[in-house]
Amino acid sequence: MTIERKIGMGIAGQPTGPAADVAEVFSTDLYNGNNSTQTITNGIDLDGEGGLIWIKQRTGTNSHYLHDTAMSASSDYHKSDSTSAVGTGIALTKNSNGFSIASTTWDGINATNHKYVAWTFRKKEKFFDIVNYTGNGATGRVISHDLGSTPAMIMIKATNQSDSWYVYHSANGFGQYLALDTNYSANQHGSYPPVSAASDTTFTTVLNTGVNSSGSTYVAYIFADNSSELADNQMIKCGSYTGTNSSDKLSIDLGWEPQFVLIKHAAGNGNWIMLDKMRAMTVYGGDQYLFANTTKVDELFSFINVTPTGFFFETNEGQVNASGKYIYMAIRAPMMKKPESGNTVFKAIQRTGTNAAAFVEVGFAPDLVINSRNDDGEQSQSEFKDRLRGRKASIKSHAVNVETNYGNATQDLVSFDSNGISLGTGAYSQINYANRRNILWCFKRAKGFFDMILYIGNATVRTVPHQLGVKPQLILAKARNVTNYWVTYDEPSGATKHMQLNDGNPSTASGDHWNNTEPTDSVITLGDGNYTNRNNANHVLYMFASVDGVSKVGTYTGTGSSQIIDCGFSNGARFVLSKCTTVNKEWHVHDTTRGIVSGNDKRLELSTSSPEVRSSDEIDPHSSGFILDTQGDMNLSGKTYIFLAIA
Numbered sequence: 001m002t003i004e005r006k007i008g009m010g011i012a013g014q015p016t017g018p019a020a021d022v023a024e025v026f027s028t029d030l031y032n033g034n035n036s037t038q039t040i041t042n043g044i045d046l047d048g049e050g051g052l053i054w055i056k057q058r059t060g061t062n063s064h065y066l067h068d069t070a071m072s073a074s075s076d077y078h079k080s081d082s083t084s085a086v087g088t089g090i091a092l093t094k095n096s097n098g099f100s101i102a103s104t105t106w107d108g109i110n111a112t113n114h115k116y117v118a119w120t121f122r123k124k125e126k127f128f129d130i131v132n133y134t135g136n137g138a139t140g141r142v143i144s145h146d147l148g149s150t151p152a153m154i155m156i157k158a159t160n161q162s163d164s165w166y167v168y169h170s171a172n173g174f175g176q177y178l179a180l181d182t183n184y185s186a187n188q189h190g191s192y193p194p195v196s197a198a199s200d201t202t203f204t205t206v207l208n209t210g211v212n213s214s215g216s217t218y219v220a221y222i223f224a225d226n227s228s229e230l231a232d233n234q235m236i237k238c239g240s241y242t243g244t245n246s247s248d249k250l251s252i253d254l255g256w257e258p259q260f261v262l263i264k265h266a267a268g269n270g271n272w273i274m275l276d277k278m279r280a281m282t283v284y285g286g287d288q289y290l291f292a293n294t295t296k297v298d299e300l301f302s303f304i305n306v307t308p309t310g311f312f313f314e315t316n317e318g319q320v321n322a323s324g325k326y327i328y329m330a331i332r333a334p335m336m337k338k339p340e341s342g343n344t345v346f347k348a349i350q351r352t353g354t355n356a357a358a359f360v361e362v363g364f365a366p367d368l369v370i371n372s373r374n375d376d377g378e379q380s381q382s383e384f385k386d387r388l389r390g391r392k393a394s395i396k397s398h399a400v401n402v403e404t405n406y407g408n409a410t411q412d413l414v415s416f417d418s419n420g421i422s423l424g425t426g427a428y429s430q431i432n433y434a435n436r437r438n439i440l441w442c443f444k445r446a447k448g449f450f451d452m453i454l455y456i457g458n459a460t461v462r463t464v465p466h467q468l469g470v471k472p473q474l475i476l477a478k479a480r481n482v483t484n485y486w487v488t489y490d491e492p493s494g495a496t497k498h499m500q501l502n503d504g505n506p507s508t509a510s511g512d513h514w515n516n517t518e519p520t521d522s523v524i525t526l527g528d529g530n531y532t533n534r535n536n537a538n539h540v541l542y543m544f545a546s547v548d549g550v551s552k553v554g555t556y557t558g559t560g561s562s563q564i565i566d567c568g569f570s571n572g573a574r575f576v577l578s579k580c581t582t583v584n585k586e587w588h589v590h591d592t593t594r595g596i597v598s599g600n601d602k603r604l605e606l607s608t609s610s611p612e613v614r615s616s617d618e619i620d621p622h623s624s625g626f627i628l629d630t631q632g633d634m635n636l637s638g639k640t641y642i643f644l645a646i647a
Helices: 003-007
Strands: 026-032 039-040 051-057 064-070 074-078 090-096 096-101 115-122 130-132 141-144 153-157 166-169 178-179 194-196 204-205 218-224 235-244 250-253 260-266 272-276 287-291 299-301 305-307 308-315 323-332 346-352 357-361 367-374 383-386 393-396 414-417 421-425 437-443 449-458 464-465 476-480 487-488 523-526 537-544 551-557 565-566 575-580 588-591 601-605 613-616 618-622 625-628 640-644
Touching: 026 039, 026 260, 051 090, 051 130, 096 115, 130 141, 153 194, 166 194, 235 250, 260 308, 305 449, 383 537, 437 588, 449 464, 551 565
Parallel strands: none
Antiparallel strands: 026 115, 039 096, 051 064, 051 115, 064 074, 090 096, 130 218, 141 204, 153 166, 153 218, 166 178, 194 204, 235 323, 250 308, 260 272, 260 323, 272 287, 287 299, 305 308, 346 437, 357 421, 367 383, 367 437, 383 393, 414 421, 449 537, 464 523, 476 487, 476 537, 551 640, 565 625, 575 588, 575 640, 588 601, 601 613, 618 625
């Protein structure tokens, strides 16, 4: 029995709520067309459970192609941007771990030299359902569904005839509807709305050719709203807000960070805006957007800014924040379940730059990449790049400088993808400069393991929420747009002290950084000082914690002789970040890709730009974690250290 089944069962095995992890029912996948067979592996069981695959070509003006597993043939599709009946010609095969695209030159889903996005929605109680029915021409037609809660949004489309998409949204009520294929405002439909009632088992249509013409066939895509569910179980919300037509940072509180947002102006004409974190949904870094009702290419514009509890606007851009009502659907970011293996959330990759566009396969969707140069005798220049700040932003770990913004998106890291990262020409970047060797440390955000937040300082004691789900044990914080030190928190030293990632200084009194207050499993307390909460400055904060068998944030005392550091692992540590808290020593990084071996190891220092050190035997492998040797600065007798190790 899966974890989802265990958590989702109540008395007599009856379902009581959503899946334990949104990653089991929704996925955004990016892929390149190849005119050949390819498989999209996203962990979603479409074969056994059923669902919807929604594909859009990002680099061309082909339509949105929607294929659901209830269709009679794998080649059938709808278009969200069209009124046409069911078409045929695509070739998708559902499986227990995603879907496959057959060998095809169909431009809409798999053409060579084009990029695509696929959104997968799995049928699941209190998340999403699909219903097929035949119209009977009657008023008050009651149709059963298996959503298990009252539908919050229903998209209805005739399958055998040309007609518009009729969209019911609970925020508009039963007297109005929207059309998915147009940008029109919500329409008054008098006494004949397309949906006139809904419950947790049925919805009711009327005599309307678009939703219940006699003998016509229809499909209904039904979405839930989890607002009434326990906070830990919520995965989807369908709500509304009133635009202010101003830049006053209008905030939408979901209670969690979204990974997918669909927004439509209901009071006025406006496109159906589709945003997701895989393509880019950032904070002050721009959003890649598509319109569900048009065939436009994927473009960049700053529509929303995501937060750990929702999203906000600081623009009066009419698509999202003009005066009047807007409706939305938001799906939670996959921070609901702790990882079970270090391989799913961390990978170190050694590569040599080419100055040519390249894709670096990681094996998961990386949210943070730290790249450090390790050529012979060359400065390391370690840089932090992450998904939330956007593809162009980079911060050096050894410096107090503001973040670098690569203005030309083709010069550095072009995109964070669903299975790796894409690199640009590299002529002016650290990460892909020709013949320059780099080590890339790639991290994925996951409950209990790693999280990050972005916020604006206000120089007032406050708390900021996070989604880590446990108390952070190691925090790295940096102001983005002002010159400032990196400030750290580590659990062994406590919130009354701090260190700086950009130098080797020992732990000292923290002053106003953390307000002498320990973080909790939901918030971090900031003081009123400049380093973590400077007024009107943008800040980034990275958090790490221990997950059994996956990661360990801990402390040890040096002995000057060989000692084993037991992290509770079974196959040893692949990555070790360590720092002496009692004397001035640098932040050391070792990894198995460059070599944690019984002999001399390769060491880089995040706190300096010094070249890679290769002549010291500081760390040896051990199945439970790692062994400290007698050389170097990692095991000085009587000195205290903190470390982050990943299995």
